[in-house]
Amino acid sequence: MTRVLSVRDASKHYPGGVTALDRVSLDIDAGELVAIVGPSGSGKSTLLSIMGTLDRPTSGTVELAGHDVAALSDRRLSALRGRWLGFVFQQFHLTDGLSAVENVSTGLLYAGVPRRERRAKAVAALERVGLGHRITHLPHQLSGGEKQRVAIARAIVNEPALLLADEPTGALDTANGRAVLDLFHRLHAEGSTIALITHDRDIAAQLPRKVEVRDGKIVSDRTGVQVR
Amino acid sequence: MNDDVKPVRLALPDVLSLGTIGLRTRRMRAVLSALGIAVGIATMVAVTAIPESNERALMNELAALGPNLLQVNAADNPEQDFGLPAESVDMVSRIGPVTSVTAVANTHTVVRRSDLTDPRDGSGLAVLASRPDLLETLESTMYSGHFLDRAGGAVPTVVLGSVAASRLGIPSVPSDAPPPQILIGKSWFAVVGILATTPLSPEIDRSVLVGWEAAQTSLGFDGRPTVIYLRARESAIESVRAVLPATVHPQEPSRVRVTLPSDALFAKRATEQTFSVLFVGLAMVALLVGGIGVANTMVISVLERRSEIGLRRALGANRGQIRIQFLTESVALSALGGGAGTAIGVAGTAVYAIANDLPVVVPALAVAGSLGGALVVGVIAGVYPSIRAARLQPTVALASA
Ligand SMILES: Nc1ncnc2c1ncn2[C@@H]1O[C@H](COP(=O)(O)OP(=O)(O)OP(=O)(O)O)[C@@H](O)[C@H]1O
Numbered sequence: 001m002t003r004v005l006s007v008r009d010a011s012k013h014y015p016g017g018v019t020a021l022d023r024v025s026l027d028i029d030a031g032e033l034v035a036i037v038g039p040s041g042s043g044k045s046t047l048l049s050i051m052g053t054l055d056r057p058t059s060g061t062v063e064l065a066g067h068d069v070a071a072l073s074d075r076r077l078s079a080l081r082g083r084w085l086g087f088v089f090q091q092f093h094l095t096d097g098l099s100a101v102e103n104v105s106t107g108l109l110y111a112g113v114p115r116r117e118r119r120a121k122a123v124a125a126l127e128r129v130g131l132g133h134r135i136t137h138l139p140h141q142l143s144g145g146e147k148q149r150v151a152i153a154r155a156i157v158n159e160p161a162l163l164l165a166d167e168p169t170g171a172l173d174t175a176n177g178r179a180v181l182d183l184f185h186r187l188h189a190e191g192s193t194i195a196l197i198t199h200d201r202d203i204a205a206q207l208p209r210k211v212e213v214r215d216g217k218i219v220s221d222r223t224g225v226q227v228r
Numbered sequence: 229m230n231d232d233v234k235p236v237r238l239a240l241p242d243v244l245s246l247g248t249i250g251l252r253t254r255r256m257r258a259v260l261s262a263l264g265i266a267v268g269i270a271t272m273v274a275v276t277a278i279p280e281s282n283e284r285a286l287m288n289e290l291a292a293l294g295p296n297l298l299q300v301n302a303a304d305n306p307e308q309d310f311g312l313p314a315e316s317v318d319m320v321s322r323i324g325p326v327t328s329v330t331a332v333a334n335t336h337t338v339v340r341r342s343d344l345t346d347p348r349d350g351s352g353l354a355v356l357a358s359r360p361d362l363l364e365t366l367e368s369t370m371y372s373g374h375f376l377d378r379a380g381g382a383v384p385t386v387v388l389g390s391v392a393a394s395r396l397g398i399p400s401v402p403s404d405a406p407p408p409q410i411l412i413g414k415s416w417f418a419v420v421g422i423l424a425t426t427p428l429s430p431e432i433d434r435s436v437l438v439g440w441e442a443a444q445t446s447l448g449f450d451g452r453p454t455v456i457y458l459r460a461r462e463s464a465i466e467s468v469r470a471v472l473p474a475t476v477h478p479q480e481p482s483r484v485r486v487t488l489p490s491d492a493l494f495a496k497r498a499t500e501q502t503f504s505v506l507f508v509g510l511a512m513v514a515l516l517v518g519g520i521g522v523a524n525t526m527v528i529s530v531l532e533r534r535s536e537i538g539l540r541r542a543l544g545a546n547r548g549q550i551r552i553q554f555l556t557e558s559v560a561l562s563a564l565g566g567g568a569g570t571a572i573g574v575a576g577t578a579v580y581a582i583a584n585d586l587p588v589v590v591p592a593l594a595v596a597g598s599l600g601g602a603l604v605v606g607v608i609a610g611v612y613p614s615i616r617a618a619r620l621q622p623t624v625a626l627a628s629a
């Protein structure tokens with residue numbers, strides 16, 4: 001198995017004595033689908049942002065694709081992030097005024113994909129998430145579920161080695177949440193490596209690997225049988 | 229270098245399209261915040277173009293009259309009978325760049341409408357002996373009748389300047405009736421023509437012109453010119469001017485005064501320029517206020533778009549790329565204002581010029597300078613907001629849940 005990400009003894013302290021993460025270690029291999037669960041304030045988002053190199057740990061190391069993140073300049077780390085990682089957030093973060101395909105193309109811009117290749121790739125990614133018929137729609141013309149699928153298309157358009165999602169179903173109703181979750185399962189089946197945060201125990205129970213966080217520590221990391 | 233971490237450079241079209249997202253998606257705000265710059269630039273263009281149009285009108289006027297006309301006077305009070313040497317006209321004609329030369333001489337005689345008027349009352353008119361080529365050198369035309377002809381008839385002839393004609397009550401010269409006659413000294417002269425107004429030599433307008441030889445025979449004129457008019461190639465006007473006193477009067481060059489009659493017309497330009505300095509100052513203030521407006525809009529825009537910035541960082545944008553995006557947006561806003569302001573300024577100048585019957589002149593330098601100024605304002609206004617945007621933590625996209 002190829003190691004995609006490796007977090008070693010990572011701690012994150014915030015000013016004012018908050019310890020959001022306390023000596024956490026976590027490895028993710030290519031092809032995994034990992035659920036990160038835990039109560040509110042347990043440090044899930046903090047862990048995700050450290051995994052995603054959006055933040056640097058106060059102590060400990062993060063290795064992404066064999067690079068020690070701490071040793072990289074902003075320019076290099078950003079390039080690495082753009083090429084290797086994809087992000088999906090609870091609040092889709094689509095740019096108003098840009099069409100679905102333009103929003104998805106943004107996922108290629110910072111990875112250095114030439115302009116003329118972007119549109120075709122973005123259209124393909126939209127088709128992959130089942131939105132081939134919504135290419136020129138603007139965000140306000142899309143439903144919540146469709147917006148999140150556009151955001152997922154933007155995250156996968158550059159074939160990231162690791163897809164990170166922070167409560168991707170959190171802002172959706174049950175049916176839309178289910179559809180988005182099915183999409184993650186399908187992407188995983190097609191070979192994507194995915195780590196997703198969820199509050200929902202039922203969702204977590206369906207995923208092959210479940211990491212439980214509490215008070216900034218990983219309290220369990222179980223690889224179970226996929227119940228589907 | 230490992231390709232994974234090789235920094236990505238954005239191509240120029242990408243930077244431009246990133247930098248105009250804010251403008252394209254928030255149009256009303258873009259228009260309003262560019263307005264200040266537009267007002268500043270419009271003022272700037274108008275205050276430089278309007279005086280320029282005025283000046284062009286003046287230059288056209290001068291070109292029509294001839295900015296290459298020089299006038300040589302005896303420096304002394306004309307009441308003292310100081311004439312220039314008789315050969316001076318020929319001497320002047322030998323100066324290389326001189327294209328034509330002529331002269332008049334004050335005969336110090338009195339002109340009257342008839343022998344019934346007071347012999348001391350000359351109506352403020354001078355009687356000048358004129359060389360036959362006066363008309364050509366002054367590039368003047370006849371208003372009525374014809375100029376002095378060499379072949380004198382039974383009665384010697386005169387031509388009147390425009391003011392002299394009206395003072396003497398001779399509005400025009402009839403072509404089918406015998407010419408009106410006037411009395412100069414003790415002799416009668418037939419009026420054969422009236423000159424059109426000569427703006428560069430108003431003294432000609434107020435004079436009665438007698439032929440050079442006729443003046444010598446009938447008025448006892450000594451043949452010494454008092455005023456020489458000459459035209460020279462425009463490029464050589466200053467050097468001709470410099471050698472004239474010594475050419476005209478080698479013995480006493482300091483008694484000779486050389487003037488460029490078109491100089492007088494330039495005098496009014498000075499007042500217009502002090503006027504425009506005030507407005508350039510106002511335009512600068514407007515531009516400054518416009519720049520502050522753009523900076524303010526940009527700061528707000530950065531605050532509002534925190535999550536967009538976080539998202540872009542998550543997608544792989546580095547700090548420099550965020551900075552250039554917002555800097556470009558600021559410059560684009562200013563450029564929008566600059567472009568609109570230039571259009572408004574040009575339109576305003578055109579309206580003013582057409583209303584005042586002036587040629588429309590928009591100096592390219594003023595337009596380029598104004599647009600350049602707008603861009604500089606955009607850069608300055610964008611520096612702080614774009615640095616703030618680039619300093620935002622990448623985690624803001626996660627945090628603003
Ligand atoms: N920027 C920050 N400054 C200070 N404290 C922070 C900051 N971000 C997070 N924390 C604290 O760190 C802890 C972990 O926060 P985190 O956002 O990782 O929780 P979470 O597990 O994602 O919670 P939720 O399920 O509600 O999203 C919390 O106690 C939070 O208050």
Ligand SMILES: [Mg+2]
Nearest residue numbers: 044045046166
């Ligand atoms: Mg969270």
